[in-house]
Amino acid sequence: MLPTTVLWAIFLLPLFSLVFIGLILRPFFNNYPKLSGYTIISCLTAALGLSIWVLTSSDQFPIGSTIEWAAVGDFKINLGFVADRLTAIMLIVVTGVSLLVQIYSQGYMRGDPGYHRYFAFMSLFTASMLGLVLASNLLLVYVFWEGVGLGSYLLIGFWFHKPSAAAAAKKAFIVTRFGDFGFLIGILILYFTAGTFNIAELNELAMLGVIGGTALTLAALGIFSGAVGKSAQFPLHTWLPDAMEGPTPVSSLIHAATMVAAGVYLVARTLPIFVSSETAIMFVAVIGGVTAIFAASMGLVMNDIKRVLAYSTISQLGYMMLGLGAVGVGIAQGELGEEFIWLAIAVGMFHLFTNAFFKCLLFLGAGSVSHASGGTFDMRLMGGLRKYMPWTFVTFLIGALSLSGIWPLAGFWSKDGIILRAWEYTPVLFWLAIITVFMTAFYMFRVVFMTFGGKYRGGEQSPGHGGHGHGEPHESPLVMVFPMVILALFAIGAGWAFWAGGAFEYLGGYAHGFFDVFTNVGEEPLPLISLTIALAGIMLAYAMYSARWISPEKVSQTFAPLYTLLSRKYYMDELYERIFVVRVLHRGLFYVIQTVDTYVVDGIVNGLANVTVLAGSGFRRLQTGQLQSYGLAIVLGILTIMLVWFVYK
Amino acid sequence: MSLGIEHYLILSAILFSIGLYGALAKRNAVVILMCIEIMLNAVNIAMVAFSRYLMPDTVVLTGQVFAIFIMTVAAAEAAVGLAIIITIYRNRRSVDVEQADLMRG
Numbered sequence: 001m002l003p004t005t006v007l008w009a010i011f012l013l014p015l016f017s018l019v020f021i022g023l024i025l026r027p028f029f030n031n032y033p034k035l036s037g038y039t040i041i042s043c044l045t046a047a048l049g050l051s052i053w054v055l056t057s058s059d060q061f062p063i064g065s066t067i068e069w070a071a072v073g074d075f076k077i078n079l080g081f082v083a084d085r086l087t088a089i090m091l092i093v094v095t096g097v098s099l100l101v102q103i104y105s106q107g108y109m110r111g112d113p114g115y116h117r118y119f120a121f122m123s124l125f126t127a128s129m130l131g132l133v134l135a136s137n138l139l140l141v142y143v144f145w146e147g148v149g150l151g152s153y154l155l156i157g158f159w160f161h162k163p164s165a166a167a168a169a170k171k172a173f174i175v176t177r178f179g180d181f182g183f184l185i186g187i188l189i190l191y192f193t194a195g196t197f198n199i200a201e202l203n204e205l206a207m208l209g210v211i212g213g214t215a216l217t218l219a220a221l222g223i224f225s226g227a228v229g230k231s232a233q234f235p236l237h238t239w240l241p242d243a244m245e246g247p248t249p250v251s252s253l254i255h256a257a258t259m260v261a262a263g264v265y266l267v268a269r270t271l272p273i274f275v276s277s278e279t280a281i282m283f284v285a286v287i288g289g290v291t292a293i294f295a296a297s298m299g300l301v302m303n304d305i306k307r308v309l310a311y312s313t314i315s316q317l318g319y320m321m322l323g324l325g326a327v328g329v330g331i332a333q334g335e336l337g338e339e340f341i342w343l344a345i346a347v348g349m350f351h352l353f354t355n356a357f358f359k360c361l362l363f364l365g366a367g368s369v370s371h372a373s374g375g376t377f378d379m380r381l382m383g384g385l386r387k388y389m390p391w392t393f394v395t396f397l398i399g400a401l402s403l404s405g406i407w408p409l410a411g412f413w414s415k416d417g418i419i420l421r422a423w424e425y426t427p428v429l430f431w432l433a434i435i436t437v438f439m440t441a442f443y444m445f446r447v448v449f450m451t452f453g454g455k456y457r458g459g460e461q462s463p464g465h466g467g468h469g470h471g472e473p474h475e476s477p478l479v480m481v482f483p484m485v486i487l488a489l490f491a492i493g494a495g496w497a498f499w500a501g502g503a504f505e506y507l508g509g510y511a512h513g514f515f516d517v518f519t520n521v522g523e524e525p526l527p528l529i530s531l532t533i534a535l536a537g538i539m540l541a542y543a544m545y546s547a548r549w550i551s552p553e554k555v556s557q558t559f560a561p562l563y564t565l566l567s568r569k570y571y572m573d574e575l576y577e578r579i580f581v582v583r584v585l586h587r588g589l590f591y592v593i594q595t596v597d598t599y600v601v602d603g604i605v606n607g608l609a610n611v612t613v614l615a616g617s618g619f620r621r622l623q624t625g626q627l628q629s630y631g632l633a634i635v636l637g638i639l640t641i642m643l644v645w646f647v648y649k
Numbered sequence: 650m651s652l653g654i655e656h657y658l659i660l661s662a663i664l665f666s667i668g669l670y671g672a673l674a675k676r677n678a679v680v681i682l683m684c685i686e687i688m689l690n691a692v693n694i695a696m697v698a699f700s701r702y703l704m705p706d707t708v709v710l711t712g713q714v715f716a717i718f719i720m721t722v723a724a725a726e727a728a729v730g731l732a733i734i735i736t737i738y739r740n741r742r743s744v745d746v747e748q749a750d751l752m753r754g
Binding site for chain 2 (some may be wrong): 623624625626627628631632635
């Protein structure tokens with residue numbers, strides 16, 4: 001029997017870590033930075049243990065507990081946690097990945113003066129994400145949603161003395177806020193039409209058709225706009241590549257288990273609301289498909305290793321949305337029964353599950369590489385690191401293969417599931433997805449060949465932050481390699497149905513066997529096609545960046561306009577900054593607001609002050625300082641009173 | 650013709666009005682002080698007249714006692730007032746109240 005206290009404990013453990021580090025370790029044990037690392041690691045280990053307990057208690061789902069938080073008349077706000085199969089998988093991902101990232105951080109952040117602060121923020125970030133995953137009503141989800149946003153802001157801007165980091169933190173916060181605004185509106189629409197915040201009740205009402213029509217579509221689109229912001233989907237993806245300014249373990253956590261996963265999780269959680277509106281679910285699928293190829297195309301030309309990975313994350317998140325959307329469209333169009341809702345969730349979330357491992361691994365690998373080559377992330381300064389960092393190389397290679405979707409690594413299974421469903425229900429988006437497979441394989445192996453192949457190109461010579469300013473690159477310490485090895489094991493096997501890939505069936509999908517995925521697939525051998533395309537991508541990367549049969553410089557010259565377009569990120573940043581921020585906001589909205597402020601708000605305030613001053617200068621004349629004039633006034637007053645008294649008596 | 654209460658009250662009213670006029674119209678502080686004395690004594694006349702005519706048979710001499718009180722207070726007031734006037738005169742070389750307007754707003 002699983003007590004509901006366990007759910008609370010999972011959330012409260014990292015929160016305790018935050019409070020303990022912030023109130024006790026930071027003020028009193030500032031000279032023992034390791035303590036805060038140990039605190040968060042032990043808290044997360046415990047939380048992971050409890051999460052496994054939750055995972056294995058699936059026969060009791062859904063379990064939850066609710067306490068009343070505030071009541072105003074009939075309007076009640078509850079604090080409630082609930083666990084079902086979706087929650088259980090997410091709990092494992094969040095606590096597991098976060099734990100490994102914290103272990104890695106022990107090595108990566110060594111000697112940083114903000115060590116305590118780092119782990120305190122990490123605790124906050126993880127706690128918010130766990131709260132978001134567990135929350136049983138949308139209002140509570142929104143609270144933790146913002147908590148995650150705050151955590152990401154603090155961590156991206158961790159090195160706030162760097163102007164670029166401070167700017168990136170603000171960008172992440174502000175861009176996601178645009179989405180959050182829509183999310184809030186969606187929640188309110190749902191509350192006013194259905195009268196409840198409870199997600200399970202809302203899902204049921206949507207499936208029964210009690211709420212529907214335009215209101216439901218708008219609410220679903222509102223929720224999705226929140227997910228677009230958090231999960232960095234087109235067109236609100238611009239914050240994620242800039243979020244690289246934070247410490248690399250933070251990027252790793254943001255990209256794998258928290259923050260960006262929140263958006264996908266939210267859509268999965270409220271999927272019945274989406275599938276009740278064909279417009280909404282189609283929108284999810286289209287945005288997902290478009291984002292996948294759009295981000296992948298930008299990843300092709302980036303020279304910063306973390307930026308390539310960032311665009312890869314956006315692209316993979318697009319896949320997840322596509323996965324949720326594709327099956328959802330099938331349900332919304334009546335091709336599938338409503339019982340397939342869990343299949344849709346499984347398809348989308350399974351990719352989140354596998355992506356969490358290999359994407360986290362790739363980022364930790366990138367951090368390790370940067371650690372070795374003096375703090376740079378520019379791949380043009382790396383190269384040849386295979387010789388110096390065998391562990392990092394092998395694990396990174398596994399991550400890259402997994403992400404590219406090479407059989408039998410984890411990425412293959414989850415990506416295949418999505419492509420298969422896209423082929424069935426959204427054929428147009430299938431083609432986008434399959435082109436993206438090629439791009440993914442290409443840019444990942446471009447990274448591998450540029451970073452680990454060839455000769456070492458010197459790294460960062462001037463000592464940057466975290467850099468040691470040494471000539472010879474070296475392998476990272478054990479504390480950093482260990483989490484990468486663990487993650488590599490999952491990156492290999494997280495798709496295997498008889499091992500961690502059981503998550504797919506656990507969620508409600510039906511997994512293929514280890515080999516019959518190629519033989520038992522119906523008419524089109526899709527898995528074979530996607531595998532071939534991925535291998536072709538790897539071959540092209542090999543031809544261009546390792547064997548140099550084709551010169552990358554020549555290619556970029558031949559397609560110069562395209563190359564410029566991609567490397568300038570489709571001018572999206574410029575579009576937002578020059579057109580949206582400057583024209584629309586500064587000259588439009590802000591101008592109007594400022595005018596209103598100057599003439600209406602200030603006008604009222606200044607007007608009141610002016611009236612008071614004028615009245616004062618009028619009344620001032622009455623005070624002559626002459627006792628006699630006062631006396632005269634008194635006498636005249638008395639006479640008036642007497643006169644009135646006599647007349648009206 | 651015998652003297653009635655009206656005569657005393659008319660005298661009192663005339664004296665009071667003269668005093669009030671002086672207090673409001675004159676500029677010399679000493680004259681104003683004198684006018685206030687006139688007003689106080691006009692009240693005294695009214696007090697004694699009321700006491701004498703409205704309650705002739707009692708031994709309680711309320712009005713008369715009150716008049717004596719007022720005289721006492723008036724004496725004190727005159728002393729304080731004159732002291733103030735002297736101070737003003739020393740500071741400004743004038744007892745013209747029009748010039749003593751430090752409280753003007």
